[in-house]
Amino acid sequence: MSTEFLKVAHAAREAAAELAPLPRAAKDRALRVVADALVARSAELVEANAKDVEHARAQGTAEAMIDRLRLDDARIAAVAEAVRQVADLPDPVGEVVRGSTLPNGLELRQLRVPLGVIGIIYEGRPNVTVDAAALCLKSGNAVLLRGSSSAYSSNTALVRVMQEALRGTEVPADAVQLVPGRTRDSVKELMRARGLVDVLIPRGGAALINSVVEESTVPVIETGVGNCHVYVDADADVDLAVQILVNAKAQRPSVCNAAETFLVHADIADAFVPAALRALGEAGVTVHGDAAIARYGEVVPVTEDDFYAEYLSLDIAAAVVGSLEEAVAHIRRYGSAHTEAIVTRSQRAARRFVALVDSAAVAVNASTRFTDGGEFGFGAEIGISTQKLHARGPMGLPELTSTKWVFTGEGHLRTSEGTVVAG
The missing domain is CATH 3.40.605.10 (Aldehyde Dehydrogenase; Chain A, domain 1)
Structure with a gap:
């Protein structure tokens, strides 16, 4: 040395x-x-x-x-x-x-x-x-x-x-x-x-x-890096879900707790996706969507790499899923175990999502942007740990x-x- x-x-x-x-x-x-x-x-x-x-x-x-x-x-x-x-x-x-x-x-x-x-x-x-x-x-x-x-x-x-x-x-x-x-x-x-x-x-x-x-x-x-997800459940309030999604993505896109992918249950896609695309577009966000998302508006075709990406920019990947369990499987495959959010009015769905998602933080009807030492009342944080030893989360x-x-x-x-x- x-x-x-x-x-x-x-x-x-x-x-x-x-x-x-x-x-x-x-x-x-x-x-x-x-x-x-x-x-x-x-x-x-x-x-x-x-x-x-x-x-x-x-x-x-x-x-x-x-x-x-x-x-x-x-x-x-x-x-x-x-x-x-x-x-x-x-x-x-x-x-x-x-x-x-x-x-x-x-x-x-x-x-x-x-x-x-x-x-x-x-x-x-x-x-x-x-x-x-x-x-x-x-x-x-x-x-x-x-x-x-x-x-x-x-x-x-x-x-x-x-x-x-x-x-x-x-x-x-x-x-x-x-x-x-x-x-x-x-x-x-x-x-x-x-x-x-x-x-x-x-x-x-x-x-x-x-x-x-x-x-x-x-x-x-x-x-850990922040490939964070927002899952809009079949029983979500559409207006609330749009507000949470836009905040999670666009409030400050260059940080690790910004959302990088949104997933929406097929049963609510007709109501949610058009509204989400409009709101994200107004916020300057480019949506990289799968074929099901593309049916509702103009998007960039999503790739496998997009689902793994921590963009840190005004970009977001998007997909329609058939169930809460499919959303969780997607998160397990592509996520970084940082923060995942569910928007739902169903307590049963919220409890199941919290139980199944293995990440450092899980948000229920709240933006991923709250995963932060200051927001949690810890003061400034040294980082957000995604491992499973004595320190996890902020x-x-x-x-x-x-x-x-x-x-x-x-x-x-x-x-x-x-x-x-x-x-």
Whole structure:
């Protein structure tokens, strides 16, 4: 490993040990100082971000990706407010997960503790730099941030502002660091830093996530791409279904919880599909539909790849299905286990859909856009996990902790005959 990387990794390790025992009040004060600094230095941050946006445009980057990259005063203010919201959240560190008094008199407790040093590898969105730092600091963890080279100027400026703000607090400034370097070599160093980094969390497209999962020697919490579905059941309210679908697709199409496919039960297709096509068209959405959808209006013929796609744009795949079970089978085949929604007036259908769909989040009569740490009340999230380990769905503060067992006795000794108490 390079000398530069080892320097920041060891500094993060030391900062993590210093940060872990700090009380909530110290961490909250530091987060509020960081939030104030972000707002106060907004012009500096926007100027740095403009360099990244200009470079992205020169490279022919799609507008959807530029939107994810862009910072302005309003977005920086929103990021700072998210930091303040994290400060207001309960501190998970020290929480007793479970406890009991054993028959031998030992008092047993399982406590939440920080993970240690968390590495974040992410693409595009510089707000992740601040969200990740805030959540890691609040949960007592140091963080090594490796954003994409496309946001290098933005991320460098954001980390500089946060570090300088932290120097006036009890939280060590080295608890937030940018991994040095802009090439893939620096990513590989982070992925191979077993013993220095406790866990890696990748945020981005399928290629990034698969690369980290397959190549890393550091344990990985896998976040997933968002091929989300809206299923309109036979017993749906048509007007409500159209509103939910348009919101799920068009409210902000460049994010992982935007809908990428809608499925409609054949029994309601005559009423729903024409209305949906009109509303989606008015929102600027291109529909990639199967032959049954095409009977109701002009669409782009759908392909197999369309059903697998995370468009992140004003495009959506569409198909008519013969039953709720067929809709679920489609979701299982093509979905990414992120978020699926059902629109229905039938409680039985809603319960069955929830039971059959194996995704991190399921929405009933609501937009997929709500799968979000902030919307769930967790504060800014570190990512949305689609795996099935300790973290699944929006990852807030508790998901950034591990546990330790503490058992307390009064001179308890274990012998071949059983437990005795010394003295």
